[in-house]
Amino acid sequence: ETGVTQTPRHLVMGMTNKKSLKCEQHLGHNAMYWYKQSAKKPLELMFVYSLEERVENNSVPSRFSPECPNSSHLFLHLHTLQPEDSALYLCASSQAYFEASGANVLTFGAGSRLTVL
Amino acid sequence: AQKVTQAQTEISVVEKEDVTLDCVYETRDTTYYLFWYKQPPSGELVFLIRRNSFDEQNEISGRYSWNFQKSTSSFNFTITASQVVDSAVYFCALIRNNAGNMLTFGGGTRLMVKP
Numbered sequence: 001e002t003g004v005t006q007t008p009r010h011l012v013m014g015m016t017n018k019k020s021l022k023c024e025q026h027l028g029h030n031a032m033y034w035y036k037q038s039a040k041k042p043l044e045l046m047f048v049y050s051l052e053e054r055v056e057n058n059s060v061p062s063r064f065s066p067e068c069p070n071s072s073h074l075f076l077h078l079h080t081l082q083p084e085d086s087a088l089y090l091c092a093s094s095q096a097y098f099e100a101s102g103a104n105v106l107t108f109g110a111g112s113r114l115t116v117l
Numbered sequence: 118a119q120k121v122t123q124a125q126t127e128i129s130v131v132e133k134e135d136v137t138l139d140c141v142y143e144t145r146d147t148t149y150y151l152f153w154y155k156q157p158p159s160g161e162l163v164f165l166i167r168r169n170s171f172d173e174q175n176e177i178s179g180r181y182s183w184n185f186q187k188s189t190s191s192f193n194f195t196i197t198a199s200q201v202v203d204s205a206v207y208f209c210a211l212i213r214n215n216a217g218n219m220l221t222f223g224g225g226t227r228l229m230v231k232p
Contacts, residue, residue, distance in 0.1 A: 004161075031218060042222045042223065042224045042225070043208065043220075043222040043225075045219055045220070048217070048218075048219065055217065056217065056219065088160065090160075090161075090162065092162075094218050096218070097217055097218050098215075098217055098218065099218065103150035103167065103169075103212040103214070103218060104218050105152075105164050105167060106162075106164070106218070106220060107164070108154075108161045108162040108163075109161055110159055110160040110161040111160040111161065113160075
């Protein structure tokens with residue numbers, strides 16, 4: 001497999017469920033990202049991991065809990081979600097998070113479409 | 118803070134027409150990077166171009182061309198002789214230099230190319 005793979009592609013959950021989204025990259029990148037894409041809002045950065053350490057957490061509610069066990073895998077654990085959390089969750093990776101002389105291109109996965117009932 | 122504005126939320130054209138997608142950005146930094154991504158119906162964002170703030174040369178790649186003008190803070194994207202496969206949502210984005218690799222996205226422009 002190549003690129004960034006996200007599973008599941010579609011998820012429907014109730015407000016009391018606990019579920020997880022998984023992201024895997026086979027590009028040898030050191031930084032991984034979670035973005036949220038809602039119908040009426042621009043793409044929002046949620047979390048960034050660099051070399052398995054969380055470097056950004058953009059005021060995301062605690063009902064979203066990220067985990068990065070190694071540089072190839074990123075999870076987003078979900079619990080007690082609200083209907084307004086329904087969105088497309090996109091994972092991305094890049095060679096590095098901080099690049100003094102430039103900006104790395106992000107490679108995105110196809111997303112996990114989440115519906116909260 | 119930086120901001121990216123894509124004023125056109127939806128554009129509809131007929132195949133073979135040329136179409137320009139507008140992007141206007143705001144930043145106080147002198148060094149920054151601009152991007153365009155394409156999001157087809159399959160969902161993933163596909164990288165199209167990266168341009169740094171010191172390189173104002175226009176770029177052409179096949180039917181795609183980009184016009185970067187710092188004087189108007191714009192980075193517009195033109196598709197020549199559009200095709201149905203060009204139908205997608207297109208995002209313009211900005212990264213500040215030395216501030217981590219965090220993209221600030223515009224709201225996107227949905228392009229529909231009809232046969």
